[in-house]
Amino acid sequence: ATDWRSQPIYSTRAHVFQIDPNTKKNWVPTSKHAVTVSYFYDSTRNVYRIISLDGSKAIINSTITPNMTFTKTSQKFGQWADSRANTVYGLGFSSENHLVKFAEKFAEFKEAARLAKEKSQEKMELTSTPSQESATGDMQSPLTPESINGTDDERTTPDATPNSEPRAEPSQNALPFSHSSAINKHWEAELAALKGNNAKLTAALLESTANVKQWKQQLAAYQEEAERLHKRVTELECLSGQANVIKSHKTELNQTIEELESTLKAKEEELERLKEEVDNANQLQAQRDALTEKLQETETRNKDLESQLAELEQRLESSQLEQEAFRRNLKTLLEILDGKIFELTELRDNLAKLIEGS
Template sequence: MTFTKTSQKFGQWADSRANTVFGLGFASEQQLSKFAEKFQEVKEAARLARDKSQEKIETSSNHSQESGRDTPSSTRASSVNGTDDEKASHGSPADEHLKSENDKLKTALAQSSMNVRKWETELQTLRESNARLSAALQESAASVEQWKIQFLASKEENDQLRNKIEELEAQCDEINKEKERNENLSVRLQELESELQDKELEFEDLRKRGEIVPQLMSECKSVTEKLQAAEQKNKDLEEKVRALRMDVEESKHRQGHLKTELKHFLEALDGKIEELHEFRQGLSKLGVDN
């Protein structure tokens, strides 16, 4: 028989005559080495005992053959029996030693068999756990793929929202420019109103002059013409002011409408950002679970 170390804590006991291989497991590498050394020691002792027994048998056989030529058969039988007794008395300690070592090896083999059954149970448990983990991993992989698709869809939607924000920002810039133009128009309107007041004062002054100074009748005619021209101009200015006021009101209405649109869009954007945040938390939780 032979014993071979196959790993640090495991060995194989091979019996070529019985065509059998036993696997033996040990708690530590020191125990394995000790067992291998003891196995080799017992094997060597058994070989020596076998050789000695073989030599004794051969010697006894030769001696009996030589004695048989000169002594009677009874004497030859006595010699043979004496040789057997000598052989039995000579081989008894080795047999006891071999029996003791055999018992120890049987005990170790039984313990190893129990360990093998225990390891087979643990191996089956590990295989079942591995199968469950593989199924969970496949399910997680499928979930990750689905979340990747959702993430790409959300990213595309986010890009669309970003483009919409850029468009709204451009519209806000136009609104600011329109507001600046409205402010300039308001300033121009105030200047025109101030000029109109000056014209009214001038008109009042000219009318007083026409009442007080009759000699200025000819001049009054020109003043009247100027007054008519001023009134016409005043009407034109009033029309312009009215048109400017309508433009201002329309600009204010359009600006309010754009603000309302921007507010709705920002609310929708906040909702999408919240969804993206929840989706990111889900991905983080999945990474921690994995």
């Protein structure tokens, strides 16, 4: 069992369900979350299996047979019936692609199981043919060890015939005693070979008898299986009156599932839109933070410029005061200079008059 369990052929993840054994209508979840569902090849029995484990518990252990059918009931849900387990398995996938891939693998391994079954039947027929031929050959004589031994006794009668022929005509061909003993040894060897063949035929007969018993047991098992299937068909016929109700309920469930899927799709689209808006808001927030930082830098620079402007205004005001004081001083000097000039003019005039008077 470790060979086929350690090497899955194909694996996927799905939610596992089983049909309610009491109502045969409702689905009962067998896994709380999505689990791994795998196809395996059992080389010891030459069969394909679907196996799923939830922890250490096997929630699916289904052998694929040629009469199984995997049905897709919706875009993400499929089911198949397992008569050996007397249940119906259902799988809910996350997407339609996973469902289609699982259905393709189911059909592929179902065909492989059919071919393997045909090969095993041909092999059984080939192995059973020699036994049937030996049994047919034995049917020409009574099928008892005594009859087989009787046949050997009848076949040993030629021992007397070659000895009697020389004795019947001694004049024509008189055989030496040594030659006669050699012939007797030859026929004794033939007799031993015939006895060996009889032993082999007896063993083949016993093997054929055992095979017949085994086939009878298999036939009885097949008859029991046929009776069970007949009872099952009768039960299904009794339940056929509820088929319309089940179909309508199934249609309603499919419609509900489609509505929920459409709602889920709309919610997913809305979620994508909200994600885009959040991304845009994050970008705007980043731009706002950058602008705020630039504004703070600008305000800081503006304060520096205002302080420099105030300092320049103070310097300008002090410079104006200095200029005003300089103007006043200059005006005072001009007034003094005008007085001096006026005095010098009077002095010149007086000197001129003095010069003229002298």
